Amino acid sequence: QTVVTQEPSFSVSPGGTVTLTCGLTSGSVSRNYYPSWYQQTPGQAPRTLIYRTNTRASGVPDRFSGSILGNKAALTIMGAQADDESDYYCVPYMGGGISVFGGGSKVTVL
């Protein structure tokens, strides 16, 4: 069974840039997987950031961007701010009607 992989944690300085990735234990994530990204702070519902690889959801600032880097989907946060400190989840669609979340990446801004 293919697992969606994400780095467990990142630390970024305020104003800095961080890139999170989303891969598969078997195969590559491409645009054909329509990867999407979600942000969640503790105790809150998730917030949609990116869909279809690189389309920002309504109200999402342009310092969040999505792309494909090599064989993985990527989420880049530029000019990190304190309130970017959250968990970030990706979902690459592998077909068959089933969605699978990655394990999430915890981003700390300090």
Place this chain on the structure above:
Amino acid sequence: QVQLVESGGGVVQPGTSLRLSCAASGFTFSSYFMHWVRQAPHKGLEWVAVISYDETKKFHADSVKGRFTISRDNSKNTVYLQMNSLRAEDTAVYYCARNGGDWSAEGPFFDYWGQGILVTVSS
């Protein structure tokens, strides 16, 4: 504005059943696929199920297949999750989410989320 409000959660014993509801407003409910996603305490997000706008397509995660069933009533703008044979590992906050875009052509993504409802399975 789009609103999704879950209800029906609570504390139940293992082996029993529960039905969650998600009332939708602010959009044409009958035109959208809808999902359930859950999150166990201190764990990540886990997709549970999806249903098409006309109920012709339903898919469930392997972890709940045969025990949970997603359904909807477009006349009531409501999506349901019937949960049977509940286990301790089903303890989680359950979110309903709207699918954005064309699910069939572009795959799933979740564009609006409810606030979630807690289900606790414990003896």
